[in-house]
Amino acid sequence: MARDELKVLNALDVAKTQLYHFTAIVIAGMGFFTDAYDLFCISLVTKLLGRIYYHVDGDLKPGTLPPGVAASVNGVAFVGTIAGQLFFGWLGDKMGRKRVYGMTLMIMVICSIASGLSFSDKPKSVMATLCFFRFWLGFGIGGDYPLSATIMSEYANKKTRGAFIAAVFAMQGFGILAGGIFAIIVSASFQSSFPAPTYEENPLASTVKQADYVWRIILMFGAIPAGMTYYWRMKMPETARYTALVAKNAKQAATDMSKVLQMEIDAEPEKVDEVTKKQFGLFSREFARRHGLHLLGTTSTWFLLDIAFYSSNLFQKDIFTNVGWLPPAKTMNAIHEVYKIARAQTLIALFSTVPGYWFTVAFIDKIGRFKIQLMGFFFMTVFMFSLAIPYDHWSQKGNRIGFVVLYSLTFFFSNFGPNATTFVVPAEIFPARLRSTCHGISAASGKAGAMVGAFGFLYASQSQDKTKTDKGYPAGIGMKNSLIVLGVVNALGLLFTFLVPESNGKSLEELSQENVEEEEPESRPQHSRTVPV
Numbered sequence: 001m002a003r004d005e006l007k008v009l010n011a012l013d014v015a016k017t018q019l020y021h022f023t024a025i026v027i028a029g030m031g032f033f034t035d036a037y038d039l040f041c042i043s044l045v046t047k048l049l050g051r052i053y054y055h056v057d058g059d060l061k062p063g064t065l066p067p068g069v070a071a072s073v074n075g076v077a078f079v080g081t082i083a084g085q086l087f088f089g090w091l092g093d094k095m096g097r098k099r100v101y102g103m104t105l106m107i108m109v110i111c112s113i114a115s116g117l118s119f120s121d122k123p124k125s126v127m128a129t130l131c132f133f134r135f136w137l138g139f140g141i142g143g144d145y146p147l148s149a150t151i152m153s154e155y156a157n158k159k160t161r162g163a164f165i166a167a168v169f170a171m172q173g174f175g176i177l178a179g180g181i182f183a184i185i186v187s188a189s190f191q192s193s194f195p196a197p198t199y200e201e202n203p204l205a206s207t208v209k210q211a212d213y214v215w216r217i218i219l220m221f222g223a224i225p226a227g228m229t230y231y232w233r234m235k236m237p238e239t240a241r242y243t244a245l246v247a248k249n250a251k252q253a254a255t256d257m258s259k260v261l262q263m264e265i266d267a268e269p270e271k272v273d274e275v276t277k278k279q280f281g282l283f284s285r286e287f288a289r290r291h292g293l294h295l296l297g298t299t300s301t302w303f304l305l306d307i308a309f310y311s312s313n314l315f316q317k318d319i320f321t322n323v324g325w326l327p328p329a330k331t332m333n334a335i336h337e338v339y340k341i342a343r344a345q346t347l348i349a350l351f352s353t354v355p356g357y358w359f360t361v362a363f364i365d366k367i368g369r370f371k372i373q374l375m376g377f378f379f380m381t382v383f384m385f386s387l388a389i390p391y392d393h394w395s396q397k398g399n400r401i402g403f404v405v406l407y408s409l410t411f412f413f414s415n416f417g418p419n420a421t422t423f424v425v426p427a428e429i430f431p432a433r434l435r436s437t438c439h440g441i442s443a444a445s446g447k448a449g450a451m452v453g454a455f456g457f458l459y460a461s462q463s464q465d466k467t468k469t470d471k472g473y474p475a476g477i478g479m480k481n482s483l484i485v486l487g488v489v490n491a492l493g494l495l496f497t498f499l500v501p502e503s504n505g506k507s508l509e510e511l512s513q514e515n516v517e518e519e520e521p522e523s524r525p526q527h528s529r530t531v532p533v
Contacts, residue, residue, distance in 0.1 A: 086441065092147050182221055302422040368504040387403060
């Protein structure tokens with residue numbers, strides 16, 4: 001039996017879209033802008049790091065990072081992100097969303113700067129220092145996931161809540177785009193100021209000493225957007241749902257939201273006591289009965305999605321080189337290679353990644369989370385198999401544009417699909433006292449998938465066949481098998497989507513069942529279906 005909802009929460013649910021909604025989107029979204037920039041900018045400079053610190057003389061072979069070093073540089077931030085998501089997700093439910101919100105930004109600012117100050121004469125020391133600070137950078141980024149999602153969901157009205165949360169996450173697309181554009185600007189500036197021959201012409205002279213500044217500037221730039229939003233994060237009031245349902249301070253919740261909504265709201269302390277008198281923990285039977293399958297659904301789908309999403313993002317340069325869209329490394333100098341990689345990734349972000357995010361924003365409250373996620377996984381599966389099965393065809397020089405188009409469509413449907421919905425749904429369906437924790441667990445599961453993608457794809461894609469196609473491009477047996485595996489992963493994500501409930505148009509308390517009175521065991525209905533009919 002449903003209880004009457006608290007007036008302060010009902011006021012939030014039915015509030016018209018106002019300035020504070022957009023303010024919250026910008027404040028929370030700038031964190032995600034920075035998150036994406038910091039996580040993905042490393043893929044722009046790993047080739048450059050190899051040229052600078054692991055130069056190989058002779059046989060016209062540009063220096064590359066050893067597989068173990070490359071895996072560490074690409075994946076260590078994900079290890080930190082997992083730790084941050086679990087820790088700050090739990091802390092956000094214990095101390096409040098606002099109190100720990102600024103901590104994550106300061107960690108990101110400090111570690112972005114420190115990542116670019118990894119000085120030493122020895123390559124191993126530079127890489128070790130870089131990995132150390134990128135771990136802690138990931139730790140701060142990880143905290144941003146559950147806190148930003150939870151804050152936005154608890155501020156939003158139920159009519160457009162999905163669009164607001166998705167808009168916060170969509171700032172990730174602009175972060176990826178900004179990383180590519182900034183890398184283009186920096187590399188073009190250095191290229192014109194310090195021209196150098198190609199590796200083929202002069203291996204030693206192709207990497208000028210000023211190239212060492214390029215990767216440092218690109219990594220350190222991530223501190224700027226994070227620092228710019230710190231003040232505004234500290235000015236945000238605590239969410240009413242945390243204050244009322246977790247901290248049990250009805251008066252403060254009403255006061256804070258009266259200022260935000262510019263209306264008088266009754267505190268209702270007696271009703272808060274009634275709503276919060278019977279609560280269950282994360283490891284209780286009641287949680288397992290009500291939300292066990294939901295948590296399995298959010299963790300599994302996010303895990304599977306990130307295997308495909310992050311492996312595809314981090315190793316775009318390798319895929320594009322294999323199909324001939326990027327020229328061979330030996331035909332470029334070190335800085336020109338950064339420019340070419342950044343330009344390719346920027347084009348993908350501009351024409352597929354960013355539009356995909358905003359298609360979700362536009363349609364998530366119209367067609368629902370479940371349908372978008374199912375559609376996204378379906379098309380990602382189709383396009384991955386379309387790339388993998390006829391891979392020998394795509395690797396021919398004349399067919400590479402078709403490959404790039406299909407590859408771009410996988411990014412479009414990951415963002416107009418599960419990459420957005422796996423972020424939105426965990427912020428809606430769990431109780432307020434466990435919402436940040438459960439979102440952190442779901443997000444950490446996703447980053448575990450990202451680690452699988454980062455490490456697994458790196459090694460799998462290196463098993464290249466030594467033969468050449470008739471057009472001179474590598475056949476890429478390892479890359480083909482990797483794409484087939486990603487197709488299977490997407491198909492599994494489609495199946496696990498059926499464990500995730502539809503949350504469109506319902507209040508957070510209705511979804512989490514916090515407005516439902518406890519019933520006697522014999523009168524409880526059987527577990528309801530989690531799939532909309």
